[in-house]
Amino acid sequence: MKMRAAVLEEFGQPLVVQEVELAEPRAGEVLVRLVACGVCHTDLYTASGADPSGYAPAVLGHEGAGVVERVGADVTSLAAGDHVVTLFSPQCGECVHCVDPRTNLCLAIREQQNKGFLPDGSTRISRGEGEIRHFMGCSTFAEYTVMPEIALAKIDPEAPFEHACLFACGLSTGLGAAINTAAVQAGSTCVVFGAGMVGLGAVAGCRLQGAERIVCVDLSPRRLELARGQGATDVIVGGESTVEAILEMTGGFGADYTFEATGNVAVMRQAVEAARMAWGLCTVAGVAGKGETLDVVPRLLITGRRVAGSSFGGVKGREGVPRLVERALAGEIDVEPFLSHRIILDEVNRGFELMEAQDGIRSVIEFR
């Protein structure tokens, strides 16, 4: 079938919205009609050419929500008409990681996905003779996509698509970092570094876990206001003396839980140093630049601080995303403030510009 999609033709150049060909879903695959899709830093990172593992031509986008149009052979858990959220981190339910409650890092399709192919090693997107690759297994800057069944989470049809798509990446990552990875205990003191989609999600997650005090640190006063709306009890404009400020606020001890959601290794270090002696847990969600390292004085660890990393908030997507969407529908998570701009597919490059200008939290493409 023919469809319109935003293609990364050349690194560092604007995406080109054009008509391309999409093949039918094969065994274990599903054809999804996109209704909404968030524009994320990871898309821009790849489009810019900064990501050394990037490839082109490819259809970018990985924060999609839509409706199942058709399913391929052997697909049993989804049917036409189902509402779904796309998962760059799938859940096969069978691999050694999927059956273990300690992790969400499904091993099923990583290798092919990282190369831009569906699990059978081929692509469904093409143009004339040339193939176009998939991005993060999703390629949701398009009217339709074909994805593996194991990479789609079926959600409540009551959920608005433009909210649901935010659970495909940053929001679930932040919420999950607090709920799954750190498993914040009620009554705790938490500090969240960064008030983008991920950090604000972590603030909301700490609130849902019953944290008593939630301090949010960011450089932008506007974003810190949003953090208050998600449950931050205190806000700090970040800088050199952030750790001292946090120690001062916590009787010299530091916080029970700290979260890093900036991607800056200097901030990661602050997040470790702001964690409490004896049991403070620092959860790192930010993605650092290639080759960068985290500098930690080992004594901080001997005296009881721990550091954990969190990918997609430890959320096992097919089970966890529908649950989070349900909590949003129940009014426990206020999603609307994250949705800053509604754009159309042809404006996808404007979505990148808004993001670079830090204008709002998320631009969402709506397909009509």
Ligand SMILES: NC(=O)c1ccc[n+]([C@@H]2O[C@H](COP(=O)([O-])OP(=O)(O)OC[C@H]3O[C@@H](n4cnc5c(N)ncnc54)[C@H](O)[C@@H]3O)[C@@H](O)[C@H]2O)c1
């Ligand atoms: N672990 C995962 O699975 C996963 C998923 C999605 C995104 N991420 C990563 O999480 C990070 C955050 O993503 P986002 O979409 O929220 O990004 P964002 O750019 O919207 O937010 C980052 C925030 O950090 C703030 N910041 C920058 N320097 C700071 C400092 N010195 N002190 C305090 N705050 C500072 C910025 O003002 C900004 O508000 C990125 O590194 C992203 O790549 C990780």
Ligand SMILES: [Zn+2]
């Ligand atoms: Zn994303």
Ligand SMILES: [Zn+2]
């Ligand atoms: Zn698996």
